[in-house]
Amino acid sequence: MTTELKPYMDVDSELCKGCQLCLDVCPKSVIAISDKLNSSSYHPAYYIGDGCTGCGLCFYACPEPGAIRVVKP
Ligand code: SF4
Numbered sequence: 001m002t003t004e005l006k007p008y009m010d011v012d013s014e015l016c017k018g019c020q021l022c023l024d025v026c027p028k029s030v031i032a033i034s035d036k037l038n039s040s041s042y043h044p045a046y047y048i049g050d051g052c053t054g055c056g057l058c059f060y061a062c063p064e065p066g067a068i069r070v071v072k073p
């Protein structure tokens with residue numbers, strides 16, 4: 001079992017407004033838009049689960065405070 005810690009991003013789907021700015025800036029194209037709606041009827045972004053470098057560009061691009069969290073172990 002590997003103990004390697006990889007960077008990742010996480011979206012709070014209830015705070016996201018689906019503007020897709022994070023998708024546009026991600027150099028690794030590892031963010032997608034959900035088919036599902038959140039409780040405000042937006043399609044939230046989500047991390048596809050692999051390939052994030054922890055660069056933080058999505059965090060700085062997002063206009064919704066707290067919607068994106070980037071973790072770089
Ligand atoms: S931190 Fe960088 S690589 Fe990771 S999802 Fe955000 S923009 Fe993409």
Ligand code: SF4
Pocket residue numbers: 011015016017018019020021022023044045061062063064067068
């Ligand atoms: S930039 Fe923020 S509000 Fe826009 S889709 Fe990405 S997480 Fe959602």
